[in-house]
Amino acid sequence: QVQLVESGGGLVQAGGSLRLSCAASGRTFSSYGMSWFRQAPGKDRELVAAISWSGGTIYYTDSVKGRFTISRANAKNTVYLQMNSLKPEDTAVYYCAAEGSRRGIRFRVEEYEYWGQGTQVTVSS
Numbered sequence: 001q002v003q004l005v006e007s008g009g010g011l012v013q014a015g016g017s018l019r020l021s022c023a024a025s026g027r028t029f030s031s032y033g034m035s036w037f038r039q040a041p042g043k044d045r046e047l048v049a050a051i052s053w054s055g056g057t058i059y060y061t062d063s064v065k066g067r068f069t070i071s072r073a074n075a076k077n078t079v080y081l082q083m084n085s086l087k088p089e090d091t092a093v094y095y096c097a098a099e100g101s102r103r104g105i106r107f108r109v110e111e112y113e114y115w116g117q118g119t120q121v122t123v124s125s
Contacts, residue, residue, distance in 0.1 A: 022096030
């Protein structure tokens with residue numbers, strides 16, 4: 001069992017930065033691929049960034065490339081999402097998710113076993 005708790009969301013002006021953190025419980029954090037999804041009102045949940053269990057493979061959706069950075073600190077059981085040059089269209093609830101397949105980056109919501117409660121990110125124009 002893995003429990004995930006996100007933090008770091010908030011209200012920021014366009015062009016600003018936020019860093020999201022996701023703290024995981026359990027001793028096997030390093031075995032899980034970790035991802036950040038987001039969901040805006042009326043839209044489907046979408047994969048924003050993902051990092052494989054080994055840290056060797058990283059994925060970003062096109063709209064955040066060059067602006068967001070995902071990283072993990074296995075010693076702290078934590079995954080981060082550094083978000084720079086934020087835009088109003090980045091406004092959403094951001095969710096941390098974990099999957100244990102060890103088969104590379106997973107893209108679908110249903111492939112993830114564990115989810116955090118979400119943290120709101122609001123970018124004003």
